[in-house]
Amino acid sequence: MPATIPFKRSxxxxxxxxxxxxxVRAEIEVNGFVFRVAPDFNPVRVAVTEESDLDHALAEFDRKHGYS
Structure with a gap:
């Protein structure tokens, strides 16, 4: 039988x-039961031009140093 949560939904x-x-991340601990919550952060989006610039720089590095 699953244990009941020791605090209210509210x-x-x-x-x-x-x-x-x-x-922030917050938590409550009651009788060994820990309830943790953290904010939902949206991932940082990289602009397409920045990503393309990085791809170009990595390709140039690989070419310069003989990687294929």
Whole structure:
């Protein structure tokens, strides 16, 4: 039988809202049960031109140093 969560849904929601608002990871521990929440960060997007420039620089490095 699965153990029940030792705190209320409203408490978990409040903790999640706090973590998102403050940009931190938060956790609650009760009787050995740990509930952790962290804000959902969107990955940083690289502009296509930056990625192309990096690809070009790596290809040039490989050509210069004899890598194929």
């Amino acid at each position: 408490e978990m929601k409040r903790l999640a809202e706090f973590a998102k608002r403050e940009g």
